[in-house]
Amino acid sequence: MKRQQDQWNQRWYGDQPPALFYRLLAAIYAALSGFRRFLYRSKIFRTQRFSVPVIVVGNITVGGGGKTPMVIYLAQRLLARGLRVGIVSRGYGGQRKVEPMLVTSGADAAASGDEPLLMAKSLSMPIMVAKKRSKAVKALINQHHVEVVLSDDGLQHYAMGRAAEIVMLDADRLLGNGHLLPAGPLRETSERLKQADLVIYKGEMAGELYYQHHIECIYRLNQPKTTRSIDSLRSQKIMAMAGVANPEGFFKMLAANGLAVVKQPKGDHHVFTDADFSDQYVTLITEKDAVKCTAIQQPDVWVVKTRIEPSAKTVEAIDALLNRVLS
Known part of the structure; x- marks a missing residue:
């Protein structure tokens, strides 16, 4: 699944124009989705x-x-x-x-x-x-x-x-x-x-409405009252793992806070097991991934809790x- 997501992301967010086959499928998608919306707007x-x-x-x-x-x-x-x-x-x-x-x-x-x-x-x-x-x-x-x-x-x-x-x-x-899909990532046109x-x-985003993520705290997986500071991590070997749609956003936030990490992007909605983790690293994960990791037994897994600041x-x-x- 991760490999498939990477392939689609490369097509959608890379520099190469989409292949004719995908553009033809996108035209069909556009016609069908446009007709569907017409049926709702016409109250059919x-x-x-x-x-x-x-x-x-x-x-x-x-x-x-x-x-x-x-x-x-x-x-x-x-x-x-x-x-x-x-x-x-x-x-x-x-x-x-x-x-x-x-x-x-x-x-x-x-x-x-x-x-x-x-x-x-x-x-x-x-x-x-x-x-x-x-x-x-x-x-x-x-x-x-x-x-x-x-x-x-x-x-x-x-x-x-x-x-x-x-x-x-x-x-x-x-x-x-x-x-539009599948030639690009759009569900609807701009x-x-x-x-x-x-x-x-x-x-x-200059001139636009936006929010930014800020780290609120870092707590041990399944032990939210056990926290540690960002400073305490800077001397550690860190693996950052993220099973979200755009893991680079998570990695960039950690880098902005002075943390050098080994990146481990996973597929969106990845199902985690102990095999995903290594006892050679302190592992940082997202809050979204933490809800799927309650059965993980690795002791040095920490959750990065964030807040948004519009x-x-x-x-x-x-x-x-x-x-x-x-x-």
Whole structure:
């Protein structure tokens, strides 16, 4: 899986133009996805409307983009306003017998998916996963009486009505080669950005709305109260491991904090085992990966807990959007 992802990333984010075969497939994809959206906009296909506002945090590219950290940030700001907040997600990769499924902090990542479990461990609010997000939204309203719903991804899930859309982009990758799937990484054309309420970049982007990641603490895997400083790591042999869509972002953050690491990128949603780790290194992993590593027995594995820090302009834009949606 990792090799396949690397091959696609090379095609999508490399310097070579896509092959004619992939461009032809992209043209078919464009026609089908455009027709599908037309059916929803023409009300031939039904869009479910809800009694509470739904805010979608999604992207027009495949993978990454910083959606989940932004959802957590928005949830915290809404909680600070005294609102009952719920989150819906597709729970990518999770194998569930029943949907929608309520995700708790003790859930199994194999059932819930990585991101929903990370959010459940970070927030005190109901989180529902379902392939059809509309069902999850209704469950949150009917069973948990939420006042606002955040959707982690789901920009293209037009069966789910929404009050606002926030599109996330990776400042390092942007739109790749600018082509639609499978010739490029785009789910929809760049014109879709004009229809979003906000476009926010993960990583500094001059003149645009953006946020940056900062290290909050580093704690031992499965022992969050046992922490260590960045300074204590600088003299160590460090392996940095990341099973996320764009692991280079994680590696760059560590380098910016003065840590020289041996990079071990894994495929997105990689299932970790003890064989992935080496007792020759202090290993650093992401919070997203940590939720899948509860069974790991290696003693020197540490989790890099981060927080996002939006620019002042971004905070202002987010608050204005929330004020409008909640008015």
